[in-house]
Amino acid sequence: MNKIGWIIYNGNLPGNKFLDFAQMLHEAAKEQNTKTYIMQNNNLLSSLSTNRLELLTEYEVPDFVIFTDKDIYLARQLELIGIPVFNRSEVIETSDDKIATYQVLANHNLPIPRTIIAPKVYTNREEKYLPNLDHVINQLGLPMIVKEAFGSFGEQVYLIHTKDELEEKVKELYGKAFMFQEFIQSSKGRDLRLQVVGDRVVAAMKRFSTEDFRANITSGGIMEAYEPSEKAKEIAISASKAIGADFSGVDLLFGENDDYIICEINSNAHIRNLYDCTGINAANEIVEHILKKLRDSRG
Structure with a gap:
């Protein structure tokens, strides 16, 4: 049946x-x-x-x-x-929480930006106790990224240039989960999206923007089909497997010396832009993978 x-x-x-x-x-x-x-x-x-x-x-x-x-x-x-x-609920939960995602990736020794997690604050009170921002700046430098744990389409990500900006943003986010993160200057305005299904990268595109430090299409980025290197594929597949995903969209930043750094993993990444850009319909690969997994589970 x-x-x-x-x-x-x-x-x-x-x-x-x-x-x-x-x-x-x-x-x-x-x-x-x-x-x-x-x-x-x-x-x-x-x-x-x-x-x-x-x-x-x-x-x-x-x-x-x-x-x-x-x-x-x-x-x-x-x-x-x-x-x-x-994907399983545990995968969705990890992917949705960027802090949890980075913790899993770091535990698997995968390349991520240097990251400091902001202390948990339970209420947005008038009297605000801030972490040692000088220590954060000494560790990560300026400019730096402040990124909320929960967000989509490149939103809730902020490029901070000065200590005053940093203090203002921390106060603004008080009561939310967020992190401080190294800014990867070599990848400013450009990144890669690799669609992983099982143990394969089935499609990829490069995104870039001349107007924004983020390359997301919803932030005005431009996309083009891209043939990723074996190193990029290996990192994307390893990242997807680390969180236990059957399929995912993995975003990679361009590091120094042809290295790649994992920016995000999306357990339910939309594939329309990828299809428009590459002509590859990842939905076919996703469904085929799931049906095979269901057949294999029946023995």
Whole structure:
């Protein structure tokens, strides 16, 4: 019997890019003779009681789920009731939290910018106790990056040039999780996006901007197809595997002497720009990988 899957996206977010990703996966599954349904997360309610976990839905539960959202609780609920989820909730949770991501990467001895985690603050109070900013500057230098732990599309990332700017930004972010990070000058306004599926890089593009230190397309960056080196591929695959992802978009910065530095790992990276840029539809590779993994799990 052919398996039936759900492709879950966030139904509360504006715009069509989130639905578009789900539709690309849905069409790829259809081409591989697999039936899927596109579902909004807000139509699926998780129910808990002393001796029962269930999903409140009028639909029959699927054999597997491709999860394109960051609703970690829903992803975990699906796993707890026995449904394979791609990517797993633990992967989504780690990827969504950039501090947690860097900790995992550092533990795997993978190249990341030098990073200092801001101390945890529980409330945004009028009287603010700041970390030793002189010590941070001595360690990382100026300019430096201040990056919030949670954010998307290159937002919540700030380039800081002076101590006064740094103090102002720390006060502004008081109560949020964030980090101080070395600014990779050699990669200013340019980076690489590598789409990893399983043990392979299936597509890649270079992004660059002449107007912004970030190269994200949503920040005005320009994209072009790119053939990454074996070293870049190896780092991207290792990064994806380190967080346990079945598929991910890995962003690499250009370091000195042809080195690469991991900027981010996106467990649910949108693939439309990558397709428009390279002509490669990563959805086909993602679905093929998932179906093979499901077949292998049956023995």
